[in-house]
Amino acid sequence: MGKPLREIKVHTTPLQSRLFPGLGLAFPGDIRVHYNKTYRPGQSYSVELRPDLVLETKDGLYIFDAKFKLDRFDENILGDNLGDQTYEGGI
Secondary structure, eight states: OOOOOSSOOOEEEEOEEEEOOOOOEEEETTTTEEEEEOOOOOSSSSSEEEEEEEEEEEEEEEEEEEOOOSSSSOOOGGGGGGGGOOOOOOO
């Protein structure tokens, strides 16, 4: 992704770095990364959500959050990339 288009200051101690909810960074190529951005009903499918990280590109949103999980794995998602591998169980 390269360097962000603007630098941010982060409060850091030897044990932690503190990021503030709603923090967003823009990168070259129309890429944005959001930390704890709030999506209210109407923006989300039902309730207010604040995912850990959101990657926003021209191709769509990619949401990374520990509370979201995949209950069922659909091999059609990956097409032929699975080869002979099988998947059993939940994530």
